[in-house]
Amino acid sequence: MKIAALIPAAGSGQRLGHGPKAFVRIAGKSLLERSASALAPHVHEVLVALPDGMTLPEGVEARAVAGGSTRQESVLRLLEATDADLVLMHDAARPFLSVATVQAVLEAVQRTGAVTVAHPLADTLLRADGLLWSERVERAGLWAVQTPQAGRRDWLLAAHQRAESEGYSATDDAGLLHWAGHAVTLVPGEASLFKVTTPGDLLLAEALAAVWDAQELA
Numbered sequence: 001m002k003i004a005a006l007i008p009a010a011g012s013g014q015r016l017g018h019g020p021k022a023f024v025r026i027a028g029k030s031l032l033e034r035s036a037s038a039l040a041p042h043v044h045e046v047l048v049a050l051p052d053g054m055t056l057p058e059g060v061e062a063r064a065v066a067g068g069s070t071r072q073e074s075v076l077r078l079l080e081a082t083d084a085d086l087v088l089m090h091d092a093a094r095p096f097l098s099v100a101t102v103q104a105v106l107e108a109v110q111r112t113g114a115v116t117v118a119h120p121l122a123d124t125l126l127r128a129d130g131l132l133w134s135e136r137v138e139r140a141g142l143w144a145v146q147t148p149q150a151g152r153r154d155w156l157l158a159a160h161q162r163a164e165s166e167g168y169s170a171t172d173d174a175g176l177l178h179w180a181g182h183a184v185t186l187v188p189g190e191a192s193l194f195k196v197t198t199p200g201d202l203l204l205a206e207a208l209a210a211v212w213d214a215q216e217l218a
Contacts, residue, residue: 003106004084004153005039005046007032008074009092010067020051021196022092027209031196033059034095039088039148042102047081048092049074072169072176076160079153086110087156089173090148095205096192096212102148104187109150114182116150116174117189118143146189149174155182 009022009032022032036046040061048056049067056064065081067074075089086109090097101117109115121144125137149172156173159180163170170176174184192212196205 001086001110002084003043003086003088004082005036005043005088005090005148006075006078006082007035007039007046007048007062007090007092008067008071008078010049010051010074011071020054022048022050023054023057024196024202026095026196026202026205027213029059029095029209030057031095032057032092035090035092035097036060036062038095038097038099039090039102042099042106043088044084045082047078049078070169072160072163075173076157076164079157079160082153084153086150087153088148088150091195093196094147094193095196096194096208097148098190098192101187101189101193105148105150108185108187109152112183112185113155114151114174114177114184115187116172116184117146117148117193118186119146119189119191119193120144143186145172145174146193146195147172151177151182155180 011021023030040046046062047065048062049065051067056062065077068077105115105117121139121142125139127134127137155177159176163176170179178184196202
């Protein structure tokens with residue numbers, strides 16, 4: 001069974017403010033290098049969707065594909081570029097991906113065909129009216145969706161093609177699989193698997209990278 005890792009990295013990174021986000025470096029390594037190197041030992045190939053005119057940054061061993069104008073379009077192009085049986089989709093902006101999480105996703109997707117990493121919510125949740133507390137939201141049973149997400153390539157390709165023809169957009173691929181009628185299994189994630197989106201996230205990532213890299217060298 002052939003397994004591919006797909007990384008849509010064609011975003012502009014406007015909220016972070018440092019150009020294309022996947023190329024931002026943390027402790028000497030780009031976000032894309034960190035994400036791709038975490039996946040490469042566990043799959044047969046890594047494919048990356050890049051912005052127009054960009055090439056893979058130094059240190060990234062992968063096959064490049066031209067990205068689309070949206071994340072969803074980029075993933076469709078990645079799916080069309082591989083003949084793998086199973087695919088793992090991962091955000092380049094989640095650079096701290098553990099071996100244990102990758103292995104748990106691979107085990108689950110081979111059993112069920114559709115998987116996402118997710119993290120149980122721990123904070124109190126509320127609904128606001130402007131900047132005023134409106135009501136408390138019960139957090140029991142609520143999870144924050146992370147990546148990697150994984151699925152059978154034929155299921156994902158069909159879901160993306162249907163979404164394209166019907167004009168439907170989803171924020172992630174597990175959401176598309178659920179929309180297409182597939183049961184999606186949750187794999188518990190980790191707090192360290194946060195998404196680098198804002199300048200504050202970048203500061204947190206810089207601090208975590210020193211500890212993360214030291215553990216990998218130990």
